[in-house]
Amino acid sequence: MPEQPTPAQQLMGTFAPKLTELTDDVLFGDVWERPGLSKRDRSLITVSALVALNRTEQLPGHLKRAIANGVTGDELVELITHLAFYAGWPSAMSAIVIARKLLETETPLNPI
Secondary structure (H helix, E strand, O other): OOOOOOHHHHHHOOOOHHHHHHHHHHHHOOHHHOOOOOHHHHHHHHHHHHHHOOOOOOHHHHHHHHHHOOOOHHHHHHHHHHHHHHHOHHHHHHHHHHHHHHHHHOEOOEOO
């Protein structure tokens, strides 16, 4: 049975093979696996950076990853609320709309 495609492979297909390889092997295969921080902490940091930099296209995938790594929906809402004062209101508002859509549609019967 063939392996499931990685999120990077699903996103980019064969359009950018080297970027897909680097994403899978270096970013998620090495950086995310380093022992210095837990995956939960890495998720909190990554979501914070995406909100602060207003990188909304990458946010849904990392919100899902954060939940899979043990961050609760309430914690994500609090993170975004907190960042409104440090990263800017528009960035927080854009992020909270995305988080709301994700958190309201994902249920235990429809896991992320």
